Amino acid sequence: MDEVKVATTKLVQNYVRDTPSSLKLIDAYMVYILLTGIIQFVYVVIAGTFPNNAFLAGFISTVASFILAANLRIQSNPKNASQFKTTSPER
Amino acid sequence: MLLRATSLAVVVGALASAVTAASLWPVNDITLSILDKARSQTKELHLDYPTALSTPVLAQAGEVVKLSFKIGEHNGKKALPHQAMIRFQSKDEYADSIMVVGSVSKSSGRGRIEIDLASSTADERFKYNTRQYNMELLIGGYIQDLDSFKYDLGTIEIEAPASNPAIRPARVAYTAQPEIHHQFRPDQKLINVVVSGTFTALVLAPWLILALLWSRLNIRFEPLRALAQNPKDIFMALLFMVSLFSIETTLYSYWVGVTLFPTLQQLGVWSVVAAVSGRSALSALQKRRLQRTGGDSGAKKEL
Numbered sequence: 001m002d003e004v005k006v007a008t009t010k011l012v013q014n015y016v017r018d019t020p021s022s023l024k025l026i027d028a029y030m031v032y033i034l035l036t037g038i039i040q041f042v043y044v045v046i047a048g049t050f051p052n053n054a055f056l057a058g059f060i061s062t063v064a065s066f067i068l069a070a071n072l073r074i075q076s077n078p079k080n081a082s083q084f085k086t087t088s089p090e091r
Numbered sequence: 092m093l094l095r096a097t098s099l100a101v102v103v104g105a106l107a108s109a110v111t112a113a114s115l116w117p118v119n120d121i122t123l124s125i126l127d128k129a130r131s132q133t134k135e136l137h138l139d140y141p142t143a144l145s146t147p148v149l150a151q152a153g154e155v156v157k158l159s160f161k162i163g164e165h166n167g168k169k170a171l172p173h174q175a176m177i178r179f180q181s182k183d184e185y186a187d188s189i190m191v192v193g194s195v196s197k198s199s200g201r202g203r204i205e206i207d208l209a210s211s212t213a214d215e216r217f218k219y220n221t222r223q224y225n226m227e228l229l230i231g232g233y234i235q236d237l238d239s240f241k242y243d244l245g246t247i248e249i250e251a252p253a254s255n256p257a258i259r260p261a262r263v264a265y266t267a268q269p270e271i272h273h274q275f276r277p278d279q280k281l282i283n284v285v286v287s288g289t290f291t292a293l294v295l296a297p298w299l300i301l302a303l304l305w306s307r308l309n310i311r312f313e314p315l316r317a318l319a320q321n322p323k324d325i326f327m328a329l330l331f332m333v334s335l336f337s338i339e340t341t342l343y344s345y346w347v348g349v350t351l352f353p354t355l356q357q358l359g360v361w362s363v364v365a366a367v368s369g370r371s372a373l374s375a376l377q378k379r380r381l382q383r384t385g386g387d388s389g390a391k392k393e394l
Contacts (some may be wrong), residue, residue, distance in 0.1 A: 021308050028304035035297040043290040047282045058294075090373040090380070 022089070027072045030066060037062035115140075116230050116240040117163035117170060120201075122228075123244065126155040128209065144245025147223060152208060152252040157343070158228070158244075159203035162195060165237060171195060173232040175202050179224040179247075181216070190215045209247065218257035221250045260305065327371040334365035 019027070040058050049055050075084050118140065125134040125148065133154070134145065150156050158177055162170055175192035195202035206218055223246050224252060231239035251257075281287075338361050345354040 015379070021310060024308050025305065025310065028301055028308070031304065032297040032301035036294060037298065039290065039293045039297070043294070047286060050279050050282065088377055090377045 020078060022076055023073060026069055026076065030069045030073070033062050033066045033069060037066070094194065113319065114165075114236070115238045116163055116172065116232070116234075118160050118228075118230055118240050118242070120159070120393055121228070121242070121244075122159050124157040124159075125150050126157055126205075127151075129151050130155065138176035138242075138244060140240075140242050143243050147246040147248045149248050149250070150208060151216075151250045154208055156206040156208065156247070156249075157203065159201065160230075161229070162200040162202065162230070164200075165234060169197070169200055170234055170237065171197060171232065172202075175228075175230045177204055177244075178227040178229060179214075179249075180227065182223050182225060182246075184216075184222075188216055190214075209252075215257045217249050218251055219259045220256065223248045247251075282361045304368045321375065324372065324375040327368045327375065330368040331365060331372045334361050334368055338365060 037059060040055065040062065043091050044059075074080055075087055076089065114241055121138040121140070123134075123136045123144075127133050134148065136148065138144070160175075162172060164170065172195055175195060176217045177190045177192070179190070181187075190204055190206060192202045206217075207213055226244040226247050228242040228244055229240065238260040338358065340355055341357045341361065345351075353361060
């Protein structure tokens with residue numbers, strides 16, 4: 001158990017230290033999207049899908065936003081810069 | 092059936108309109124024959140206009156009623172009728188059966204009609220039960236000074252088949268149907284306000300988390316001073332933000348009040364504005380970044 005704790009601490013430390021702030025920005029946004037989607041899903045499990053269109057719209061939006069954010073993160077990552085030579089940070 | 096009714100209307104109309112005309116269609120040689128199943132003649136009656144048959148003719152089930160006539164000349168020319176038909180009018184039923192004479196020979200002027208009572212195509216009414224019909228021969232055409240020919244031939248008794256008679260269709264009674272009451276679907280039961288309110292708050296809560304996380308990132312904004320060097324850049328940046336906001340507003344208004352075409356028009360305008368202003372604003376941003384970092388291609392690291 002301690003090993004897991006050590007590994008987790010190291011992971012967090014490394015993330016905080018080494019990740020560029022632009023990626024942290026996107027990560028925070030992805031966490032936000034993820035939480036929103038999860039809460040919507042939980043609500044539907046509890047309360048049923050009565051405004052079905054509203055649920056579908058909300059949930060699918062979160063999924064789509066998450067995917068787009070993930071793509072943005074991949075392209076913005078300096079470690080992947082060699083693969084995205086033509087994309088500038090301002091694109 | 093419609094054709095028959097129309098034909099009848101034409102003939103009747105011609106009859107009515109030709110009251111003052113001088114002469115009738117020159118129809119002669121009118122012969123009514125009854126043929127048995129083997130097509131051998133059992134009866135032959137020659138009719139003379141306007142004398143009707145004195146006694147009813149009997150046609151047994153399965154026999155063939157045949158009527159033939161010849162149309163003579165009018166003013167030295169062959170007269171060709173437009174329509175020729177025979178009408179069977181039941182004496183105890185308000186319903187006519189009209190049989191159209193298929194064609195009248197152009198060369199000889201002869202026309203004939205055969206009604207095979209055994210045939211499956213024969214009028215069903217002949218097969219319900221034995222009844223008497225009044226027969227009438229109607230001939231009309233587009234020759235102005237000829238009166239339409241209408242000849243009451245007399246009575247015929249048509250015997251219904253002894254076995255397997257046709258079933259008379261039940262008279263359709265048109266009565267008021269019970270009133271239809273529209274049933275509206277009952278309203279969907281709404282969820283408890285507390286639960287939905289709680290979850291509304293919960294769904295909005297990640298905004299706080301987002302704000303918290305972002306605030307802890309120490310994001311450095313580009314100094315306004317750099318942006319302010321060029322008024323055009325400020326204008327384009329503002330325009331870009333306004334256009335993005337307008338697109339969001341348009342989408343919101345589409346969501347609230349569904350009006351597709353105004354939405355598409357507005358989106359069309361704002362997306363062009365957003366594309367142009369965004370391109371300008373972002374390329375200006377890139378230019379300043381490259382100036383700052385001395386054109387370093389690895390500028391991504393700087394962010």
